[in-house]
Amino acid sequence: MPLQLTPPLGGFYSTFLGCYIAQWSVKQPLESRTCWCSESPQTEPGDQVSQVYLKDFQVSCRCVSDVYNIVHHNCGTSPLCYGCPGASSLKMLATCTRVCRYPGFKSSASKCASKVPWLGSRLLRCWSHALYTYSQGKPFGHRGELGQAKRIVVKLGSAVVTRGDECGLALGRLASIVEQVAVLQNQGREMMIVTSGAVAFGKQRLRHEILLSQSVRQALHSGQNTLKDMSVPVLEARACAAAGQSGLMALYEAMFSQYSTCTAQILVTNLDFHDEQKRRNLNSTLQELLRMNIVPIINTNDAVVPPPEPNSDLQGVISIKDNDSLAARLAVEMRADLLIALSDVEGLYDSPPGTDDAKLIDTFYPGDQQSITFGTKSRVGIGGMEAKVKAALWALQGGTSVVIANGTNPKVTGHVITDIVDGKKVGTFFSEVKPAGPTVEQQAEMARNGGRSLAGLLSEQRGEIIYLLADLLTERKDEILAANKKDMDLAISTGCLSQALLKRLSLSPAKLNSLTIGLRQISVASQGSVGRVVRHTRVASGLELEQITMPIGVLLVIFESRPDCLLQVSALAIASGNGLLLKGGKEAVNTNTILHQLTQEALSVHGVRDAVQLVSTCEGVQDLCRLDKMIDLIIPRGSSQLVRDIQRATQGIPVLGHSEGICHIYVDAQASIDKVVKIVRDSKCDYPAACNAMETLLVHKDLLRSPLFDQIVDMLRVEGVKVHAGPRFASYLTFSPSEAKSLCTEYSDLQCCIEVVDGLQGAVEHIHKFGSSHTDVIVTEDKETAEQFLQQVDSACVFWNASSRFADGYRFGLGAEVGISTARIHARGPVGLEGLLTTKWVLRGNGHSVRDFSEQGGMEYLHEIIPIQQPLPEQRSTN
Numbered sequence: 001m002p003l004q005l006t007p008p009l010g011g012f013y014s015t016f017l018g019c020y021i022a023q024w025s026v027k028q029p030l031e032s033r034t035c036w037c038s039e040s041p042q043t044e045p046g047d048q049v050s051q052v053y054l055k056d057f058q059v060s061c062r063c064v065s066d067v068y069n070i071v072h073h074n075c076g077t078s079p080l081c082y083g084c085p086g087a088s089s090l091k092m093l094a095t096c097t098r099v100c101r102y103p104g105f106k107s108s109a110s111k112c113a114s115k116v117p118w119l120g121s122r123l124l125r126c127w128s129h130a131l132y133t134y135s136q137g138k139p140f141g142h143r144g145e146l147g148q149a150k151r152i153v154v155k156l157g158s159a160v161v162t163r164g165d166e167c168g169l170a171l172g173r174l175a176s177i178v179e180q181v182a183v184l185q186n187q188g189r190e191m192m193i194v195t196s197g198a199v200a201f202g203k204q205r206l207r208h209e210i211l212l213s214q215s216v217r218q219a220l221h222s223g224q225n226t227l228k229d230m231s232v233p234v235l236e237a238r239a240c241a242a243a244g245q246s247g248l249m250a251l252y253e254a255m256f257s258q259y260s261t262c263t264a265q266i267l268v269t270n271l272d273f274h275d276e277q278k279r280r281n282l283n284s285t286l287q288e289l290l291r292m293n294i295v296p297i298i299n300t301n302d303a304v305v306p307p308p309e310p311n312s313d314l315q316g317v318i319s320i321k322d323n324d325s326l327a328a329r330l331a332v333e334m335r336a337d338l339l340i341a342l343s344d345v346e347g348l349y350d351s352p353p354g355t356d357d358a359k360l361i362d363t364f365y366p367g368d369q370q371s372i373t374f375g376t377k378s379r380v381g382i383g384g385m386e387a388k389v390k391a392a393l394w395a396l397q398g399g400t401s402v403v404i405a406n407g408t409n410p411k412v413t414g415h416v417i418t419d420i421v422d423g424k425k426v427g428t429f430f431s432e433v434k435p436a437g438p439t440v441e442q443q444a445e446m447a448r449n450g451g452r453s454l455a456g457l458l459s460e461q462r463g464e465i466i467y468l469l470a471d472l473l474t475e476r477k478d479e480i481l482a483a484n485k486k487d488m489d490l491a492i493s494t495g496c497l498s499q500a501l502l503k504r505l506s507l508s509p510a511k512l513n514s515l516t517i518g519l520r521q522i523s524v525a526s527q528g529s530v531g532r533v534v535r536h537t538r539v540a541s542g543l544e545l546e547q548i549t550m551p552i553g554v555l556l557v558i559f560e561s562r563p564d565c566l567l568q569v570s571a572l573a574i575a576s577g578n579g580l581l582l583k584g585g586k587e588a589v590n591t592n593t594i595l596h597q598l599t600q601e602a603l604s605v606h607g608v609r610d611a612v613q614l615v616s617t618c619e620g621v622q623d624l625c626r627l628d629k630m631i632d633l634i635i636p637r638g639s640s641q642l643v644r645d646i647q648r649a650t651q652g653i654p655v656l657g658h659s660e661g662i663c664h665i666y667v668d669a670q671a672s673i674d675k676v677v678k679i680v681r682d683s684k685c686d687y688p689a690a691c692n693a694m695e696t697l698l699v700h701k702d703l704l705r706s707p708l709f710d711q712i713v714d715m716l717r718v719e720g721v722k723v724h725a726g727p728r729f730a731s732y733l734t735f736s737p738s739e740a741k742s743l744c745t746e747y748s749d750l751q752c753c754i755e756v757v758d759g760l761q762g763a764v765e766h767i768h769k770f771g772s773s774h775t776d777v778i779v780t781e782d783k784e785t786a787e788q789f790l791q792q793v794d795s796a797c798v799f800w801n802a803s804s805r806f807a808d809g810y811r812f813g814l815g816a817e818v819g820i821s822t823a824r825i826h827a828r829g830p831v832g833l834e835g836l837l838t839t840k841w842v843l844r845g846n847g848h849s850v851r852d853f854s855e856q857g858g859m860e861y862l863h864e865i866i867p868i869q870q871p872l873p874e875q876r877s878t879n
Contacts (some may be wrong), residue, residue: 110687139401141433155327159196159344163166180417182259194327202244241302267301332398342407347428356446386696402430425623443613444630451579452612469602470519483590500689526575538864551577553632560638563591566814576836630654658822661691662772666763668780682803692807726755743770773822775807796829
């Protein structure tokens with residue numbers, strides 16, 4: 001039933017709560033129905049809103065406040081069109097964003113305008129505001145989604161574009177930014193640039209012209225070329241902008257032309273956004289430029305723009321006061337997916353940058369602005385961080401994701417934009433989606449505090465935690481295996497893992513039993529580990545110096561497809577008093593979750609639950625490796641590629657690990673047949689995917705045509721091992737196996753390489769050239785040859801007549817290992833409890849000073865080494 005409008009009662013509009021209310025007679029009640037999802041793609045399925053049929057006025061209402069109350073009650077959303085230009089009097093307007101976007105809304109508002117002009121015009125503004133503000137959907141919730149951004153606005157602040165002297169442009173910095181924008185443009189993205197710099201460029205040109213003019217006048221006046229008392233007057237900003245616009249654009253055009261990218265210049269003012277026709281023209285122009293693969297370069301027309309007026313923003317609509325607000329307004333108008341605002345600071349801090357306690361905020365959420373303190377604005381420009389945050393929040397509300405980052409740091413400028421699009425942790429990311437749990441930075445802080453509390457416990461208390469964890473492993477075995485089965489079933493169905501990784505992912509009752517035994521070994525070994533005196537020196541009379549063991553701090557362990565690693569590393573971290581961050585692969589998420597729950601349950605016995613944290617957020621490995629102020633040591637457990645990636649990504653954090661496990665067995669001419677066959681079979685076939693499995697078999701040349709060599713080859717064939725021939729071995733054969741592509745290959749499978757050497761020295765040289773310093777073995781009955789091999793080979797593990805598979809923390813009696821290190825530092829080979837400890841020096845004196853030991857002091861250094869009294873087992877708990 002069409003709505004019949006009647007004149008307002010009494011012929012006037014009454015004022016209520018600042019809202020003009022058109023008093024109409026009610027002809028038909030409102031209805032609450034399911035949202036028109038099939039008709040409007042901007043709405044979300046299942047949304048319950050008041051379906052206000054403004055089309056053809058098929059709904060009547062007594063006053064707009066009634067409509068507001070019903071819409072707000074039904075959809076639980078405040079009206080979003082209150083901030084439209086000129087619509088401040090319609091705060092109570094009953095048209096939420098979804099209603100404004102209803103296909104019939106505009107035509108209904110147009111009809112309304114012919115009958116009630118003041119209301120119709122404001123309804124049209126509401127429709128326009130809702131259309132450009134909320135039509136593109138929700139912004140990205142996490143950094144990892146930024147790679148999906150199709151349309152990107154890059155805002156270059158004045159501090160980024162200009163030199164330090166504020167006269168002229170930073171050409172090198174600008175060139176790297178142009179290159180990144182061109183790369184993204186050539187990837188098929190739509191790029192727009194909002195740039196400053198016209199004033200600085202114009203200032204440079206005008207200063208040059210003024211100085212030149214002054215020098216000419218002075219020369220003509222004095223008849224000499226001597227310049228005296230030349231000074232440059234204060235230059236008006238508008239004049240500088242007018243002089244610099246053309247030069248700035250010419251520079252951009254020249255730079256982009258190097259990448260076969262075309263540009264176009266657009267100058268705007270705040271008034272252009274208040275005029276509906278101009279705004280539509282601007283939108284149409286930009287859309288056409290983007291369609292033709294042209295990069296629009298946009299700037300405020302500073303030659304004519306009036307000075308910014310404080311607090312002139314209309315509610316909900318940002319005024320164009322600076323390039324921050326311009327970039328935000330354009331990003332929302334053009335429905336951009338991402339706005340990257342580059343400035344001269346790393347991002348948003350919780351207090352002014354430079355103060356002692358200032359911390360960079362990785363992710364900023366609406367409503368958090370009350371918790372931060374803004375400092376002064378940058379050295380140039382008219383905005384500041386407060387203006388940037390305001391613009392960013394407005395753009396975020398409009399559906400555009402925002403990142404504020406540093407565009408002046410020479411270490412990152414060359415890839416800051418591409419890093420942001422790749423989802424890396426650069427600058428401050430604005431998000432509406434708060435994580436369910438703590439951030440990784442918060443987890444690292446919790447691990448550090450929890451680790452310090454853990455180190456403060458008695459050693460018997462730490463041992464009790466580990467022993468309880470071993471008991472929980474036995475008691476909850478069925479739950480663990482059920483969770484592991486989920487991971488295995490998913491991995492098998494998706495086919496995302498190789499057979500080697502599937503074996504590592506799988507848990508069995510036997511493997512859990514071995515883990516339990518290992519944990520109890522660690523529990524015993526933990527007694528007296530922290531705070532143990534390793535050196536005691538009497539420096540002088542009454543001056544005692546001790547070197548004692550202490551935890552390293554916070555460990556980050558990254559592992560792939562190895563849920564058993566979580567328990568081993570956790571136990572060793574507990575025993576050594578270290579805080580621990582664990583980052584497992586998504587393929588083992590169910591198993592890792594329950595194992596971490598058991599670990600925290602055991603830690604809770606002594607109130608140190610937070611000491612071990614499982615990182616379950618979507619942070620990538622590279623982001624974790626940047627936490628150099630929170631993490632003290634990184635230990636990768638996985639493929640050689642994972643280890644190499646971490647070593648490349650880390651920034652100032654030591655990495656304990658090995659890149660590859662290229663293990664050799666050298667069969668000497670004096671080797672026993674039975675021992676050779678047994679050792680080679682075990683080293684290669686027991687667990688081919690392990691890093692301590694044999695990859696290359698070196699054979700003395702005298703054994704090539706011997707029964708021993710034949711037995712080795714027959715055994716490998718029976719076990720299904722594919723043999724690759726080294727170049728020298730292949731030269732001895734008429735028909736040889738496939739030649740090895742490289743002698744530095746870690747097969748991690750039932751494959752190996754066979755190569756021939758002349759003798760001991762040839763074997764040692766081969767190992768040093770092609771090995772990875774992991775584990776190398778000699779099989780011989782000649783003790784002198786064996787001892788030479790053990791002495792000359794400098795790998796982390798060197799064995800005589802034993803399988804390479806013994807290179808393992810559990811088999812060494814360490815209980816477990818955090819990994820096998822091939823680095824040439826104090827911790828090499830299987831790294832157990834001792835490898836996770838460092839030392840500190842404790843000096844006890846009685847008012848001593850260095851002056852006491854000078855010629856006038858009278859005291860002498862003794863430097864007496866005092867034997868260390870190791871505590872008995874029953875005394876260790878009080879150490």
